[in-house]
Amino acid sequence: MINLGSYLAISFALFVCGILVMIARKNIIAMLLGIELILNASALNFAAYTKFTNNNLDGHIVSLFIIVIAAAEAAVGLGIVIRFFQLRESIHIDDAATLQN
Amino acid sequence: MDYTLSTVAPIVLIPFFAFVLNAFIVKKFTKLAVAISTGAIFVSFLFALRIFMDFMNVYSVGYYIHKTFTWFDLSAGSHVFKVNMGIYIDNMTAVMLLMVTGAATLIHVFSTWYMHDDPRFGRFFVYLSLFTSAMLGLVLSDNLLSVFIFWELMGFCSYSLIGFYYEKEGAGNASMKAFMTTRVGDVFFLLGILALWSVVGNVTFVDIYKAIGAGAFNNLYALGIPLATFAGVSVFLGTMGKSAQVPLQVWLPDAMWGPTPCSALIHAATMVAAGVYLSLRMYPLMELGHMLPFIAVIGGITAFGAATIALVQTDIKAVLAYSTISQLGYMVIGIGVGSYNASFMHLITHAVFKACLFLSAGSVIHSIHCQEMPQMGGLRKKLPYTFFAMLLCCFAIAGVPFFSGFVSKDRILGDALVLALTNANHIYKLVALLGFGGAFLTAFYMFRMLFLTFFGEPRDHHIYDHAHDEHLGWNSNVPLLILSLFTLGLFYSGSFTGQGEVNLFGSKNEWFSTLIHKPDATSLHHFSEYKAEEFGSVDTRDKVQLTPAVYDENHGMSEHVAHEIHQIHHIGAILSIIIAFCGIFLAYSMYIKKSVNPxxxxxxxxxxxxxxxxxxxxxxxxxxxxxxxxxxxFNDLLSRFDMGFFDKYAIDGWASVNRWAFTISKWFDNTIIDSGMVDGTGASVRMMNVVLRTVQSGKIQMYFIVIVVVLAGYVWTLSF
Structure with a gap:
């Protein structure tokens, strides 16, 4: 039987993976992928709670919103990355620390 | 009429505001400033005239208005220290106000002609306004303290007016001399005020009269002399300074360095009148202090001594200056012989004819640009109006019957003669002798001046030919003619002879002697009923019915005594008439007939x-x-003390103490404040900065770790 706990476990795993990718990878595009993972984890959470607690479509709708937001975020993020690359010829995150000094 | 702030205060305030306003606008709008000053004093005159009419209508000895307000109040608990200011108008004030404003108005008008070529034309009027308002304030004052304030204000004005031509060294010195000499008297006057304050508790005239009436001065001594004498002498020394009595008379002759209209103001309406006015106000104190003989002797010496000096003067203004001192001496004799009323009358009559004499002298000086009488002569054809005015004034001052000077001076001399013949104190014989001798000399030197100036042949043809013929002009000689009209005795006595035999004013005959009431020991109880009213309170005096005064031929004495005194007065009158004509005849034979060689x-x-x-x-x-x-x-000694002791030890010592304090303070400032606190603040901020800067690394992943850790910690706390 697939219960709520299973959904939440997968969601948690996705979330942790996303966090780890965000923290560990120095490539900006990889970090954006990490963000996608975190968003998907939250979308899965919404869908799971809706399925097991009440029978309306609120969670599903929010999940759809999250997908749209993720797409928009990816577009904006990639745009920033391209401009950054044009400027520095690098997509290494440590090159983006120049605001200090 | 009701007496409120708006009907009385303008007398003083309008000239004063004219002064304040003109002080600002005089440079740009000289003509306007002159018009404002003259207009202001004329408005004051109208207000004074209103009070005078009221005084004549009420026609009572008991006429008075006393309004006060609290100036400041420093009372603490049971200790009362309260200073009131206010106005006190009685018969004397009413007459005085009319004289001062009237004479000052004519002097202002005359000055518009006399001074109009002067480069400081406007400034002269600024001073005149302040001078007149100070005198009016003094006359209206109800207490000695405000009298003193206005007194000093007049001292300042006389200083600026005598030194008006400040580019001349003599004028500058004369102004300083006047200021310093009167200051000697002023110091004593202030001392007298303090002495009175210590007994009475305030210095209002009426309260001083009440205290004297109640015997508050009995058995009080200051420095071993009775306090009344001490205060009286102190106040009288103030009079001696201001009214130029021997030995403080030296400033008055030098006062002629000022422009002639200002001499007219100083010698007639304002400055010197203030001194005699003060002594008249303080008459009960003088009487209580037994100092009347002293006053009479001072007056006698002044009257005679100044008259003798006037004999040899060649400057026309100097003759008039000494005649002023001499006439002031007569007023002081009047106080000394208890002839209160006549003394005050002489103050008024003298003010009128002396103002006229000085303006006439100004007219002469203006037309020939010369003050030396030996260079004049024969001017009567060139200056007919001035001659006419001066002739009347010379009759008045010489004591020719039917003129004002005779009416007042004869009564002073008559009273002096009465005391000389009846009083046990032989000093009065000397006073009477000096008085009559002075009267002879007065007649002589005044007519000497008149004859030298206006009669005979011109002695300096150059000057004579350059003199302009005089034309009647509203501001050149009309003021003189108006003033000379009031040298007629009938304005003051109501009759031609001064003895009431020709009745001109009906029941108001002899109004002067009837209404001006001598506050002597027997009549001081009147003042116990006098009450001061607050300014702005409803005037209740209209409801009080005052009994009209009636002329008492015996002056309150028994018929027998009065008869005896009248006889002596008649002798005195005849004597003074003979003496006056002798003086005039001597002058005539010396300077016109030349039968006597000077x-x-x-x-x-x-x-x-x-x-x-x-x-x-x-x-x-x-x-x-x-x-x-x-x-x-003494000055050197003081300066040596100042330099050798005070400067060396006190000032320099204090300086070195300060230098030590400075060193300590500097160390404290450098070490504690600057290094410790100011720099310490900076250093601590810099240290914080180092810490915070490392946290803000710019490494996004570092921030992200922090966010996750904080969030995790938050979630972890929620689970409890």
């Missing part, structure tokens, strides 16, 4: 003449002996 007198009494020319060496005494031998060494 040169014989000067050569026979050469030493005497020399003393007179040197003004009895008073100036030499003051400058050579008192100032150079006495004050300057």
């Amino acid at each position: 040169g014989w007198w000067t050569s026979t009494f050469a030493n005497w003449t020399k003393a007179l020319k040197n003004k009895y060496y008073f100036d030499d005494l003051y400058v050579g002996k008192i100032i150079q031998k006495g004050l300057l060494p």
Whole structure:
């Protein structure tokens, strides 16, 4: 039987993976992928709670919103990355620390 | 009429505001400033006239208005210290106000003609306004303290007016001399005020009268002399300074350095009148202090001594200056012989004819640009109006019957004669002798001046030919003619003779002697009923019915005594008429008929003449002996004390104490404040900065770790 706990476990795993990718990878595009993972984890959470607690479509709708937001975020993020690359010829995150000094 | 702030205060305030306003606009709008000053004093005159009419309508000895307000109140608990200011109008004030404003108005009008070529035309009027308002304030004052304030204000104005031509060295010195000499008297006057304050508790005239009436001064001594005498002498010394009595008379002759209209103001309406006015106000104190003989002697010496000096003067203004001192001496004799009423009348009549004499002298000086009488002569054809005015005034001052000077001076001399013949104190004999002798000399030197100026042949043809013919002009000689009209005795006595035999004013005959009430020991109880009203309160005096005064021929004495005194008065009157005509005749025979040669007198009494020319060496005494031998060494001593002790130890010592304090303070400032606190603040901020800067690394992943850790910690706390 697939219960709520299973959904939440997968969601948690996705979330942790996303966090780890965000923290560990120095490539900006990889970090954006990490963000996608975190968003998907939250979308899965919404869908799971809706399925097991009440029978309306609120969670599903929010999940759809999250997908749209993720797409928009990816577009904006990639745009920033391209401009950054044009400027520095690098997509290494440590090159983006120049605001200090 | 009701007496509120708006009906009385303008008398003083309008000239004062004219002064304040003109002080600002005088440079740009000179003509306007002159018009404002003259207009202001004229409005004051109208207000004073209103009070005078009221005073004549009420026609009672008990007429008075006393309004006060609290100036400041420093009372603490049971200790009362409250100073009131206010106005006190009685019959004397009403007459005085009319005289001061009237004479001042005419002097202002005359000045618009006399001064109009002067580069400081407007400034002169600024001073005149302040001067007049100060005098009016003094006359209206109800207490000695405000009298003193206005007194000093007048001292300042006389200083600026005498030194008006400040580019001349003599004028500058004369103004300083006037200021310093009157200051000697002022110091004593202030001392007298303090002495009175210590007994009475305030210095309102009425309260002083009440205290004297109640015997508050009995058995009080200051420095071993009775307090009343002490205060009286102190106040009288103030009078001696202001009214130029011997030995403080030296400033008045020098006061002629000022423009002639200002001399008219100083000698007639304002400055010197203030001194006599004060002594008249303080008459009960003088009487209580038993100092009337002293006052009479001072007055007698002044009256006679100044008259003798006037004999040898050649400057037309100098003659008038000495005649002023001499006439002031008569007023002081009047106080000294208890002739209160006549003394005050002489103050008024003298103010009128002396103002006229000075304006006439101004007219002469303006037309020939010369003050020396030996260079004049024969001017009567050139200056007919001035001659007419001066002739009337000379009759008045010489004491010719039917003129004002006769009415007042004769009564003073008559009273002096009464005391000389009846009083046990023989000093009064001397006073009467000096008085009559002075009257003879007065008649002589005034007509000497008149004859030398206006009669005979012109002695300096150059000056004579350049003199312009006089035309009647509203501001050149009409003021003189108006003033000369009031030298007629009937305005003051209501009759031609001054004895009430020709009745002109009906029941108001002899109004002057009837209404001006002598506050002597027997009548001081009147004042116990006098009450001051607050300014702005409803006037209740209209409801009080005052009994009209009636002329008492016996002046409150028994018929027998009055008869005796009347007889002596008649002798005195006849004597003074004879003396006046003798003086005039002597002047006539010396300077017109030339049957008596003045040169014989000067050569026979050469030493005497020399003393007179040197003004009895008073100036030499003051400058050579008192100032150079006495004050300057003392000054040196003080300066040595100042430099050697005070400067060296007190000032320099204080400086080194300060230097030490400075060193300590500097160390404290550098070490604690600057290094410790100011720099310490900076250093601590810099340290914080180092810490915070490392946290803000710019590494996004570092921030992200922090966010996750914080969030995790938050979630972890929620689970409890």
